[in-house]
Amino acid sequence: MLHMKIPEVLWLSQEEVASLGLSMRSIIDAVDEGLKLKGEGKVELPAKIGVHARKDCYIHAMPCWVGGDIDVMGIKWAAGYPSNQAKGLPYINGIWCMNDCETGLLKAVMDANWITAWRTGAASGVCARYMANPESEVISIIGLGVQGRTNLLAMKEVLPKLKEVKIYDIFPEQVKRYEEILSPQLPGVTFVPCKDVEATVKNADVVITCAPIVENPERFVRSSWLKDDVLAIAVDYDSSLDADIMTGGVFVCDDRNQYLETQSWSSYFHGGYPTSEQIYADMGEICAGIKAPVTSGRRGAVLMGIASHDIMTGRLLYQMAVDKGVGTWLKI
Template structure:
């Protein structure tokens, strides 16, 4: 995809603005995880950027080749995730990995990596930054966007399966899209992860956070069920089809790991971030029984090209596996603000 001619003057203006802060071609901005976390942005801004990214992707206004993947050990992956967003003058690459056993084996988080952000007019690198926090906030923001269109506005109960990095980020601001929540059920196979989430987040969350005894209690009591656990190859479901009544909104961060296949297959609407990416992951072994018929992409629904939830009784599954374009929208905003606020270190090229 090329930069449209009519956008060239604005692209040059943006580049000139950057040169007021950074000597492009001579130095880069390095943003550590703490630097990225210290950049002032609101949950509302990030959610709105995630929604723009989903819409732009589905409208084919971005260049985003499929992820290039390495799978060194079962259930692990490295993903090279490049994206170019001409309308945002943003181009770059996330090189991220996911090692579910990391905490136990090495004491490291399961998801980590780096982002390289480039000047799309010259190709020069502008910044290198930690990707963990970017991934964290943009993934929750994608789920919030899905919830906004797929769940009833008056939803009073939600459930969060997996209380790690993503689980915590999801629970933190869920009320910004589901303002009537009264209870958020949480469950983690590691009980202390659920205990820590409850202790740390309850003071700032209006709804009561309730520790569920297991999957059954959580799914039966929650209208919206979000999960962020482990993206596993193969099939070993822990959530039974018979527990899932109509009207639920199931939002997955890890693909088809947790539920019996029948749940996905009988959903009234099966929504994904990217049709192309789902096909790609079939080849990697993530959908052993194939994927259900895809109703629409999340970005098509957000753009009003397909209906979201149409009736209270619909069973809707949203499977958003994550896209580089979401990172690039957020990275552009973070990079600009880091320059303005003088955050990060300059490194010579």
């Protein structure tokens, strides 16, 4: 038998991934480029599949190949457990694997918690880059955990006039922690803790919901509380935002296929949420210039999270780690 040469695989822990210092601006640009390639038909992106071992919990498999000049493929295996908060464990945890497109061999395995946190914030940043009023000054964030933090950092990158963030969480200690962590990083932005959801979304130019995804959604953000001119972004599927918010104007999602596929087999995106005909565009079409951005009136966005974001972020992290000699090379 011929001697087989199996290359080693780079392992990157969460601490190592975070230490690389990849900036929110770079991730926003990378996610934007991945969406553009998707819009141009150069990305293979099956809708994510998942299993649900406990109520309101999921673990998803998210494979993708980004073609064009990028030519990188990989898969994320990531779980979301709302019950972890009470156990002091992260809501989201997972790994991301990158494989060689020529041979299929595994090149790297890395923590995906950091990637998920940052690329999801960045995806909202890309959405706001195209769909928010560029003059936006006031934003609302509901759900002040990991996503609440990275989403605000992304808004600061793309909305230069941002001066006020209205914040709400059901746990007061989360509100306090949020302000303590973020206000030193965002001088010039005023943090306004609000007593309830209605006060939080009132007069906001952009509303972002980052609460847990649940099977029986409460959709506690009422359409009538929002300004007529608003971009409402759901990071948490259909859990928080009223269906009327999504059907009352222009509706976009990150990927048509994934949105419709999920709607077809799961309990998500029913009860008045947009159907196929009500989708104005997906973000791939917007970023590729196939559909025009809309920056006024009622705009609703469901950003479920797609695997091209992980590829576009993971490949940058891999290259930075190789260049800086970070991580551990392992034998298979």
